[in-house]
Amino acid sequence: ICIDKDRVILGTNKGLYLYDSVSGKISNTNIVKGSEVKGIVECANEIYVGTENGVFRLEGWDEGAELRAVCIFSGIVNTIISDGDDLLIGAVDGLKRYSHADKRLDAYLSVSQAVFSIYPDGEFLWLGTSRHIQRTSKKDGHTDHTVRIPMPKCLQTDNNGNIYIGTDRGLLRYNTGLRRIETVSNSIVWDFCEDRDKNIWMATDNGLMRMRQESLFNTLPLPDAYTGEIYDKMLLDSKGRLWLGGLQGLLLVENYNNEDFSATKFSVSETRNSIPHNKIRNIREDASSGEVI
Numbered sequence: 001i002c003i004d005k006d007r008v009i010l011g012t013n014k015g016l017y018l019y020d021s022v023s024g025k026i027s028n029t030n031i032v033k034g035s036e037v038k039g040i041v042e043c044a045n046e047i048y049v050g051t052e053n054g055v056f057r058l059e060g061w062d063e064g065a066e067l068r069a070v071c072i073f074s075g076i077v078n079t080i081i082s083d084g085d086d087l088l089i090g091a092v093d094g095l096k097r098y099s100h101a102d103k104r105l106d107a108y109l110s111v112s113q114a115v116f117s118i119y120p121d122g123e124f125l126w127l128g129t130s131r132h133i134q135r136t137s138k139k140d141g142h143t144d145h146t147v148r149i150p151m152p153k154c155l156q157t158d159n160n161g162n163i164y165i166g167t168d169r170g171l172l173r174y175n176t177g178l179r180r181i182e183t184v185s186n187s188i189v190w191d192f193c194e195d196r197d198k199n200i201w202m203a204t205d206n207g208l209m210r211m212r213q214e215s216l217f218n219t220l221p222l223p224d225a226y227t228g229e230i231y232d233k234m235l236l237d238s239k240g241r242l243w244l245g246g247l248q249g250l251l252l253v254e255n256y257n258n259e260d261f262s263a264t265k266f267s268v269s270e271t272r273n274s275i276p277h278n279k280i281r282n283i284r285e286d287a288s289s290g291e292v293i
Contacts, residue, residue, distance in 0.1 A: 115128070117153070238290060
């Protein structure tokens with residue numbers, strides 16, 4: 001999902017759709033029609049779409065005219081992220097960097113394996129590839145950490161410089177000082193989120209987990225009706241509320257750092273908080289209105 005003023009671009013497994021929140025109308029843009037969208041990123045005031053067939057820059061977005069797509073990379077894409085004014089592309093044939101200033105695409109940091117996840121960490125990049133995770137310097141391309149964990153789902157660092165890896169085998173922590181892998185939890189971790197107090201929250205196949213700054217873990221004791229549910233998307237909004245999405249609907253957690261936190265469920269079967277579908281694939285906040293989409 002990408003939000004700009006009253007317009008929302010939706011990436012689906014069949015291309016891009018445009019939603020106008022004023023008129024309430026949704027339309028097929030005919031851009032990358034039939035292609036699965038892997039990500040939509042805003043970089044240097046431009047919008048880029050990564051698909052199974054390549055990466056495209058959207059034009060006409062600011063003009064309010066019909067959108068046009070300009071291909072900047074042809075190939076199968078796994079993930080895209082922005083890093084300053086650069087667009088980083090994780091593709092099946094390695095890592096690419098597109099410079100917005102130079103409008104130039106290059107192979108980046110001599111990474112030739114398929115890249116599934118990218119996490120910027122200051123002057124370094126953590127990369128999850130088909131063979132391992134690695135930490136590589138952006139400056140000289142030197143890799144100082146390599147750990148054999150193929151195809152991680154998500155990556156997140158802590159205050160001590162360690163890296164947490166969400167995998168199908170559970171949550172792993174790589175201790176960069178000891179150069180050692182530790183198993184933290186057997187739960188499958190799908191997404192990470194950091195709150196204002198620098199606590200790290202994890203959406204898992206067994207509910208919600210929290211890691212405090214001092215690396216202490218606990219599972220949030222959700223009401224019995226919500227325990228055991230699978231959550232794979234998470235959003236911390238501007239009001240400090242935590243939104244969780246998964247296969248059973250949407251869960252809103254307020255005052256989550258206090259003993260008296262509250263949880264509100266949104267699903268097809270809820271009478272007061274009914275939504276049209278239980279499967280939540282993405283959650284975003286409109287920065288101008290504060291509405292959650």
